[in-house]
Amino acid sequence: MAIRSKIETDISTEEKIKEAARKVFLQKGYSATRTRDIAEEAGINLALLNYYFRSKERLFHEVMQEKMQQFFGVLLSIVNNDSTKLETKIELIVSNYIDVLSENPELPLFVLSEMKGHGDKIKNILPVQKIANNISFIEQLKERRPDINPIHFLMNILGMTVFPFVAKPAFNLIAATQQSELNLILKERKKLIPIWVKAMLKAK
Amino acid sequence: MAIRSKIETDISTEEKIKEAARKVFLQKGYSATRTRDIAEEAGINLALLNYYFRSKERLFHEVMQEKMQQFFGVLLSIVNNDSTKLETKIELIVSNYIDVLSENPELPLFVLSEMKGHGDKIKNILPVQKIANNISFIEQLKERRPDINPIHFLMNILGMTVFPFVAKPAFNLIAATQQSELNLILKERKKLIPIWVKAMLKAK
DNA sequence: TAATAATTTAAACAAATGATTAAAACATTT
DNA sequence: AAATGTTTTAATCATTTGTTTAAATTATTA
Numbered sequence A, B: 001m002a003i004r005s006k007i008e009t010d011i012s013t014e015e016k017i018k019e020a021a022r023k024v025f026l027q028k029g030y031s032a033t034r035t036r037d038i039a040e041e042a043g044i045n046l047a048l049l050n051y052y053f054r055s056k057e058r059l060f061h062e063v064m065q066e067k068m069q070q071f072f073g074v075l076l077s078i079v080n081n082d083s084t085k086l087e088t089k090i091e092l093i094v095s096n097y098i099d100v101l102s103e104n105p106e107l108p109l110f111v112l113s114e115m116k117g118h119g120d121k122i123k124n125i126l127p128v129q130k131i132a133n134n135i136s137f138i139e140q141l142k143e144r145r146p147d148i149n150p151i152h153f154l155m156n157i158l159g160m161t162v163f164p165f166v167a168k169p170a171f172n173l174i175a176a177t178q179q180s181e182l183n184l185i186l187k188e189r190k191k192l193i194p195i196w197v198k199a200m201l202k203a204k
Numbered sequence C: 001t002a003a004t005a006a007t008t009t010a011a012a013c014a015a016a017t018g019a020t021t022a023a024a025a026c027a028t029t030t
Numbered sequence D: 001a002a003a004t005g006t007t008t009t010a011a012t013c014a015t016t017t018g019t020t021t022a023a024a025t026t027a028t029t030a
Helices: A002-032 A035-042 A046-053 A056-079 A086-103 A107-117 A119-123 A136-144 A151-166 A168-174 A179-202 B002-032 B035-042 B046-053 B056-079 B086-103 B107-117 B119-123 B136-144 B151-166 B168-174 B179-202
Strands: none
Touching: A002 A035, A002 A046, A002 A056, A002 A107, A002 B002, A002 B107, A035 A046, A046 A056, A056 A086, A056 A107, A056 A119, A056 A136, A056 B168, A086 A107, A086 A136, A086 A151, A086 A179, A107 A119, A107 A151, A107 B002, A107 B107, A107 B168, A136 A151, A151 A168, A151 A179, A151 B151, A151 B168, A151 B179, A168 B056, A168 B107, A168 B151, A179 B151, A179 B179, B002 B035, B002 B046, B002 B056, B002 B107, B035 B046, B046 B056, B056 B086, B056 B107, B056 B119, B056 B136, B086 B107, B086 B136, B086 B151, B086 B179, B107 B119, B107 B151, B136 B151, B151 B168, B151 B179
């Protein structure tokens, strides 16, 4: 009981800070985030941030690691499976990304912005076995269209799937989209993008 | 001669600051940029920044205005032309975007990030006559595929075209792309994306 | 229960940062 | 050339910001 309650507060305070850091970092990015923003959001004394995480940078690093894993995990968990056929992989990538990003709309712009900002420090944190030349998904694409660099299709799938989340404010500007309308569109895209990608794979 | 030389230095100093601001803001974003970075990059005394532009925020506003115009201008200059047929518009959008973004690779991530950060202040600076429901490009898409919301095709074209620039560090991570290889890929995409979009427009 | 360890707090610090000031340097006008 | 206006500079200011400190509080152990 004594031990338990100590461990619980332990986790609770530390996790409160981390949760607040997730929220604020994703909303404002590393540079625009003040440690005081995080402390206030977490409802804790400012000094506790450094007590538990040493520095703003270390706390950010933990969040970034988590978020990169989340963002690339969707792709990497599917792409290497030898027993899934190309069409199914395409459907899975699109569907899973739209699900994950609907729950976490700020994820891609955050990850892509911060990857650009924090050069080499970041590139080592992900256990991304590079999708080199002999990964199953790439091989399948090469087999289907030997005349086209398979990276093209990866760009197309991710572009069509992820870009609407990255460019949400832009789409709101040029076409006046409402949240309810956007949700419908995303639901439609789950079905349509695989159809379109298959059409692209055939196009000559 | 006397007047001329004065005006020249005038423009020169102000333009030196603005050019430096373009470079640093685009590279690091608003919050990570220090006015001292800009002053150093411009090779001028820090106080001159405030002398010419009053504040960091006003200087940023001028750069942002310019960059939003550049980014959306590509699209808006093409999309409203009544005498261009759908296929040609698609080719023009893709080709022009790849040209502009090849010269300015940081443009889309900058514009999209800062649009998210600076809420309403930004949304008024662009003379974006919203691509509402009766814009020629949208009408043409509706006519071709009355069964599909035309915004889908806009997302697809921009996603396939712009996303590779936004996600460049990510593509470098998951597939090891070199600059020379990337240039070839972009050149290929100029031809391929219109073909793929046309295939999508036919797909059932 | 007393002693020890862990957590939390308020206050303060040092460095960074956007902005200002007053004087100097330079150019233009009379 | 003298007077006036403009541009540039070095120094300084006031705030903000990440971090630290030392004491207070709370929990754990002996």
